[in-house]
Amino acid sequence: MKLQGKSKAMSSFIRGSLFIGGSLLVIAVLIVLAYLYFAQSSPAGKRTIKNLSDSVVITFDESDVPHIKANTQADALFALGYLHATERSWQMEVNRRLASGRLSEILGSDTVKIDRFIRTLGIKRAAERQFDRYPVAAKRLLQAYADGVNTGNAQLGWALPVEYFLAGSKPGHWSPTDSVAWMLMMAYDLGGNWDKELQRFELSQFLSTKQIWEVLPPYEVGSPVSNVDFAKLYKDLNAFNPAAGPSEEKSKKLPTTELGSLDLPGGKDGIGSNNWALGGKLTASGKPLLANDPHLGLSAPAIWYFAHLDAPGMNVIGGTLPGIPGVVLGRTDKFAWSFTNTNPDVQDLYIEQIDPSNPGMYRGPDGLLPFKVHQEIIDVKGSPSITFLVKETRHGPVISDSYARAKRSIDTKRFALALRWTALDTENQSVVGLLEMNSAKDLDTFKQALRKNYAPMQNVVMADAEGNISYQAAGIAPKRVLHQGLYGLAPALGWEKQYDWTGYVPFEQLPASNNPEQGWIATANQRIMATNDPNPLTADWDLPTRYDRIVELIKSRSSHDLGSMKAMQADTLSLGATPLLDLFKSSKSNHKLALQAQEIIQKFDGDMTINSAGALIFNAWADQLTRNLFSRLSYLFTESYGSRSFRQPLILALQNPDSSWCDDPKTNQAESCLDSSNNALDKALDYLNNQYGSDPKGWTWGKAHTATSEHRPLSKVPVLGDLFNLKTPFPGDAFSINVGRLQLLKSTNPYETVQGPSMRAIYDLADLEKSLFIYQTGQSGWVQSKLYRNMNPLWANNEYLRLQMKPEKTQRQLELNNK
Numbered sequence: 001m002k003l004q005g006k007s008k009a010m011s012s013f014i015r016g017s018l019f020i021g022g023s024l025l026v027i028a029v030l031i032v033l034a035y036l037y038f039a040q041s042s043p044a045g046k047r048t049i050k051n052l053s054d055s056v057v058i059t060f061d062e063s064d065v066p067h068i069k070a071n072t073q074a075d076a077l078f079a080l081g082y083l084h085a086t087e088r089s090w091q092m093e094v095n096r097r098l099a100s101g102r103l104s105e106i107l108g109s110d111t112v113k114i115d116r117f118i119r120t121l122g123i124k125r126a127a128e129r130q131f132d133r134y135p136v137a138a139k140r141l142l143q144a145y146a147d148g149v150n151t152g153n154a155q156l157g158w159a160l161p162v163e164y165f166l167a168g169s170k171p172g173h174w175s176p177t178d179s180v181a182w183m184l185m186m187a188y189d190l191g192g193n194w195d196k197e198l199q200r201f202e203l204s205q206f207l208s209t210k211q212i213w214e215v216l217p218p219y220e221v222g223s224p225v226s227n228v229d230f231a232k233l234y235k236d237l238n239a240f241n242p243a244a245g246p247s248e249e250k251s252k253k254l255p256t257t258e259l260g261s262l263d264l265p266g267g268k269d270g271i272g273s274n275n276w277a278l279g280g281k282l283t284a285s286g287k288p289l290l291a292n293d294p295h296l297g298l299s300a301p302a303i304w305y306f307a308h309l310d311a312p313g314m315n316v317i318g319g320t321l322p323g324i325p326g327v328v329l330g331r332t333d334k335f336a337w338s339f340t341n342t343n344p345d346v347q348d349l350y351i352e353q354i355d356p357s358n359p360g361m362y363r364g365p366d367g368l369l370p371f372k373v374h375q376e377i378i379d380v381k382g383s384p385s386i387t388f389l390v391k392e393t394r395h396g397p398v399i400s401d402s403y404a405r406a407k408r409s410i411d412t413k414r415f416a417l418a419l420r421w422t423a424l425d426t427e428n429q430s431v432v433g434l435l436e437m438n439s440a441k442d443l444d445t446f447k448q449a450l451r452k453n454y455a456p457m458q459n460v461v462m463a464d465a466e467g468n469i470s471y472q473a474a475g476i477a478p479k480r481v482l483h484q485g486l487y488g489l490a491p492a493l494g495w496e497k498q499y500d501w502t503g504y505v506p507f508e509q510l511p512a513s514n515n516p517e518q519g520w521i522a523t524a525n526q527r528i529m530a531t532n533d534p535n536p537l538t539a540d541w542d543l544p545t546r547y548d549r550i551v552e553l554i555k556s557r558s559s560h561d562l563g564s565m566k567a568m569q570a571d572t573l574s575l576g577a578t579p580l581l582d583l584f585k586s587s588k589s590n591h592k593l594a595l596q597a598q599e600i601i602q603k604f605d606g607d608m609t610i611n612s613a614g615a616l617i618f619n620a621w622a623d624q625l626t627r628n629l630f631s632r633l634s635y636l637f638t639e640s641y642g643s644r645s646f647r648q649p650l651i652l653a654l655q656n657p658d659s660s661w662c663d664d665p666k667t668n669q670a671e672s673c674l675d676s677s678n679n680a681l682d683k684a685l686d687y688l689n690n691q692y693g694s695d696p697k698g699w700t701w702g703k704a705h706t707a708t709s710e711h712r713p714l715s716k717v718p719v720l721g722d723l724f725n726l727k728t729p730f731p732g733d734a735f736s737i738n739v740g741r742l743q744l745l746k747s748t749n750p751y752e753t754v755q756g757p758s759m760r761a762i763y764d765l766a767d768l769e770k771s772l773f774i775y776q777t778g779q780s781g782w783v784q785s786k787l788y789r790n791m792n793p794l795w796a797n798n799e800y801l802r803l804q805m806k807p808e809k810t811q812r813q814l815e816l817n818n819k
Helices: 002-038 073-100 104-121 123-132 136-154 162-167 176-189 193-204 209-215 230-237 404-409 430-438 443-450 545-555 562-569 578-586 594-603 613-633 647-654 673-692 720-724 792-796
Strands: 045-048 056-061 066-069 272-278 289-297 305-311 314-320 327-331 335-341 347-353 361-364 367-370 372-380 383-392 415-421 458-464 469-474 512-514 520-523 706-709 726-729 755-757 759-764 772-775 810-817
Touching: 056 073, 066 073, 073 104, 073 123, 073 136, 073 162, 073 176, 073 305, 073 314, 073 810, 104 123, 104 372, 104 383, 123 176, 136 176, 136 430, 176 430, 193 209, 193 230, 193 347, 193 404, 193 415, 209 230, 209 647, 272 458, 272 469, 272 545, 289 335, 289 458, 289 562, 314 759, 314 772, 327 335, 327 759, 335 443, 335 759, 347 361, 430 443, 443 458, 443 469, 458 520, 469 520, 520 545, 545 562, 562 759, 578 594, 578 613, 578 647, 578 673, 594 613, 594 673, 613 647, 613 673, 726 792, 772 792
Parallel strands: 045 810, 066 305
Antiparallel strands: 056 066, 056 810, 272 289, 272 335, 272 520, 289 755, 289 759, 305 314, 314 327, 335 458, 347 415, 361 367, 372 383, 458 469, 469 512, 706 726, 759 772
16 A cells, blocks of 8 residues: 555656646746747837937848938937847947957956956047047937947847847947947957067067068068068067966857957958959940958858948948948949958057166156056956056057066066057047048048048048049058168067157058059059058068959959959969969878879869868868978967968978978978978878868868858857857868968867958949848847848858849838837
8 A cells, every 4th residue: 555655646746747847848938939029130110219300211121231211310320220239239249348348247257368458458448538539420420329229229128139148148338439449449350460560579589580581571572671680689688588488278268259369469361351443444334343352250140230321411331330330331322432451550569668676667768757557447257356557658558467478478577568559549530430431422522531541541442333443541550661660560669769650641642543544453451552652551461362363363354244253252263372282282192092182182273162172182281381390489380370371481481492491300300391291291181081081082172161150259158159150161261362261270170260251242333233242141140030140151152132222122111210
């Protein structure tokens, strides 16, 4: 009887447990369904908004591009802010906190180093100083945008994007200075010259200046912009940290792009863009064609959000940046414009000498000066707050107190490293310039607005429906004179006046061109020279591989159309690979798969297509060969290989078959470059065999070279990363027009790319309604929406969507009423 009673009790317990478990499951399902129902991932219908002066109608076309029709520009920008918040709320919250140095409040200790560095730079403080000097009209427009952001966030209600629940946070207040600060962050991302300065300083501890020029070569071999023996200068000064060594390993929980890029901030090869314009004599229609593909970090959601703003004095469509009011890249109904990074040297590091008897003072040109000091407090989720002091010199913020690489490289007991950067100037009014660009009636008034673009400096290529094509470098850069001083290529002595900036290059002296005789204009981060100024804007231009290939393709046809423009943007021939092909094909391997691989190797022509086995073998070989030559630089190589490709120094070193760089210092015999190449092929085949199997014909480039759009900050979190990230096979390499920079030592998959064409656009000035665009995610930032990822396969396959001001069909409509 007792057993029977126990059996009944057990049965009752199991039934009860199942009932409770089932009830909890039902409740969980109901919560999820309620969340999906209430989440405003595709806003439509009518909303009552008190902040508007009049009603705004927003229609969404088949590509989910919103068309904002407003009766004032302030209302149009309010509506844009509203959409940015409703579509990209979490992205904007991360942007706001990143620019303010407040990530750790919601993400914890992993982001303290980032917050501290951004606070040291003083991004938000600079934005506040700059905004104070903005014209009243611009301040009102920025306030209208901020009001739209805050209203959009408020109307999301309880069903916020899921990231807020995971972080245990809510949307914060957006202010006009947050928009200015985000523009500064864009300038920071595109202006990493100071990183190369720091690299040259670090290398000076171990190499001569001549050897450093071999590792970080001048644009024209043998023609450096400065004749200063800077390595000797630093050695004589004894400025190095005697305990220099590898930096602390960065957090593996952060995505590679932006949030996790602080190891080499802003100093990456491949951050750039392509643009070109063809005049009517080179096109089938007789009117210009204009193409643009900016190369930025691939994030999910994307950095871009496309929109159309239609208000009195403003009719513009194109790519907006959530956080900034206005169309950054796009067109009106009369003209179109495009950007690439000019890469000017607008950042200089200064070695400041600390007074040994009073560390609060440093050496100036005419005696001791006091550091400017203020206190910062970082609140950290789950940990005590962190209080620290930020110091500034007459040149700018001291970064060697907050940035590990700078701190470990210099003797901080005797010296400090300070950063001078144009973007932090109080005179910076780049957002004002953007607002005026969006209101320009024609190319002439558009160029006038470009005068207010301060940072980042851009190569602006334009075209209009009247048949004009035009180029203007727009932004601020310090004046420099060839072969005088250090030319900004390495840290300067802060107490010597000769290294101080003496002014900025006048707008009239910046490179420009209108309707050139050749009939085309192209830029791809190559060297840009002004005809009336022989002094280059930087010592560190990119290799001209993409530019040279663009010019080659322009000249390959007498007449171009939309089809040939698409083909150019899709081109994957790598001019960074072709100089190495002879050595690649002459290399021998003892690997068991060498015979099968050689058949593929001999047919490879440098075209990095997805299905190419040769492309994968080549890149694995080039990777191993680069490591063979430059790994002797120890941590100075391993920390930078990935942010830097080392392709230019590799090509230069291999021009001498017996280059000392090819000799392995660990062996007694002297290796030639062919010996090193053979060894690299052995290693490459071994790696590919282990990773991709024993059939070389199956080693396709697309299996290794995947484009990953990383979510911030959930990219590296197990399971969640797979949900939020977008990944697809991708062609190209760091040197092809269709660019895909390799991660190399920065990733477990060295051939993954997280930087590529962040969007593509083609504008047909014969009929601007035929213009095209695409980017790598979708308009929505809500992970549960199909519009979070719908563009990804189109982007990967070089397909496009229409960019129309007057779309034939609309999907939904949203009305913002003021009553």
